[in-house]
Amino acid sequence: MSFIKITEQDSHYNDLEQKSVRELLEDINTEDRKVALAVRKTIPKIEELVLQIVPRMKQGGRIFYLGAGTSGRLGVLDASEIPPTFGMPPSVIIGLIAGGDTALRNPVENAEDDEERGWQELQEHQINALDTVIGIAASGTTPYVIGALRRAREHGILTASISSNPDSPMAAQADVAIEMIVGPEFVTGSSRMKSGTGQKMILNMISTSVMIQLGRIKGNRMVNMQLTNQKLIDRGTRMVAEELGLPYSQSQHLLLMYGSVKDAVEAYRHKRLK
Template sequence: MAFTKITEQDSYYDNLECKSVRELLEDINTEDQKVASAVQKTIPQIEKLVLQIVPRMKQGGRIFYLGAGTSGRLGVLDASEIPPTFGMPPTLVIGLIAGGEKALRNPVENAEDDVNRGWEELQEHQITSKDIVIGIAASGTTPYVIGALRKAREHGILTASISSNPDSPMAAEADIAIEMIVGPEFVTGSSRMKSGTGQKMILNMISTSVMIQLGRVKGNRMINMQLSNQKLVDRGVRMLAEELGIGYNESHNLLLTYGSVKKALEAYRH
C-alpha cells in the first residue's frame, strides 16, 4: 500500500489572507472539532499500550517520548507535568526532543534528520527492556524517531508511535501504532495545529490513565500532587478536610506536616 502524507495535503480552505478574523476563527474551530473523533478511533491502540506500560512501570520501567519540533515539545510538556501533578520523580517519564533543550524554543537545523541520535540519547539514559519508547511525529517520517524505535525494538524494548498519516515508516517500526487521522491542516502542512492538538490529547490519555492505574489518584483527586504554590496547598487542604471530615485549620496543619495528601491521609488513619 502506497504511503500518503495526508499531513502535507492542501488545506480545504484557500485565500486565507482575504478572510475576516471571525471567518478564520470559525474555520479553524470547524477543523479542530474533527480532532476528538479522530482520537476516539485510536482508543483500542491506546488501551493496548497503557495495558503494557503499567506492568513495566511497576517493575521500575520508564516512559520515553521522542519527537522533533512540535511533536518533541509536546512530549517534553507531558513528561514535565507528571511530577507536579502526580508526585512522581522526574526520572520516570522523560521527553527527548531532536536538537536537545535548545530545540524547545528554537529550531535546530537538521536535528531531526539524524537517524542515530535518538538511540544514542536513549543509551545515555541507560535504557533497558523494562522501558517504553513512544515516538511522536505527525508525518511519521522523522529519521530521529524512526532510528530510535528501530534500535529499541531490536533490543526487546516496547515501542509505540503516534502519527497523523496511515501506514507510515514510523508506524512500521512500532509494536503499537497509534494513527490519528485528522486530515489536512487549516494552513497547509502546519502540523502544530490539528495534529499537535490530537497528540496532546493522546499523551494526556496515556499518562493520566497510567498514573491512575499506578495508584496516584484517589476518587478523582490528585493526592500525590506537589504542593508548589498556594493554590495547590489550598486544594490539598480541602481534599483532606472533605475526606477526613475535619476542619480547615486542622487539615492545613496535617498537610504541611506530612507534605502530601496521601501521606497525611495515611498518617491520620493510623
C-alpha cells in the same frame, strides 16, 4: 499499502488572507472539532499500549517520548507535568526532543535528520527492557524518531508511535502504532495545529491512565500532587478536610507536615487506629 502523506495535503480552505478574523476563527474551530473524533478511533490502540506499559512500570520501567519540533515539545510538556500532578520523580516519564533543550524554544538545524542520535540519547539514560519508547511525529517520517524506535525494538524494548498519516515509516517500527488521521491542516502542512492538538490529547490519555493504574489518583483527586504554590496547598487542604472531616486549619497543618494529601490522610487514620 502505499504511504499517503495526508499531513501535507492542501487545506480545504483557500484565500485565507482575504477572510475576516471571525471567518478564520470559525473555520479553524470547524477543523478542530474533527480532532476528538479522530482520537476516539485510536482508543483501542491506546488501550493496548497502556495495558503493556503498566506492568512494566510496576517493575520500575519508564516511558520515553521522542519527537522533533512541535511533537518533541509536546512530549517534553507531558513529561514535565507528571511530577507536579502525580508526585512522581522526573525520571519516570522522560521527554526527549531532537536538538536538545535548545530546540524547545528555537529550531535546531538538521537535528531531526540524525537517525542515530535518538538511540544515543536513550542509551545515555541506560534504557532497558522494562522501558517503553513512544515516538511522536505527525508525518511519521522523522529520522531521529524512526532510528530510535528501530534500535529500541532490536533490543526488545516496547515501542509505540503517534502519527497523523496511515502506514508511515515510523509506524512500521512500532509494536503499537497509534494513527490519528485528522486530515489536511487549516494552513497547509502546519501540523502544529490539528495534529498537535491530537497528540496532546493522546499523551494526556496515556500518561493519565497509566498514573491512575499505578495508584496515583484516589477517587478523582490528585492526592499525590506536589505542593508547589498556594493554590495547590489550598486545594490539598480542602481534600484532606473533606476526606477526614477536619477543620481547614488542622487539615492544612497535616498536609504541610506530611507533604501530600495521601500521606496526610493515611498518617492521621493510622494514628486514630492506634
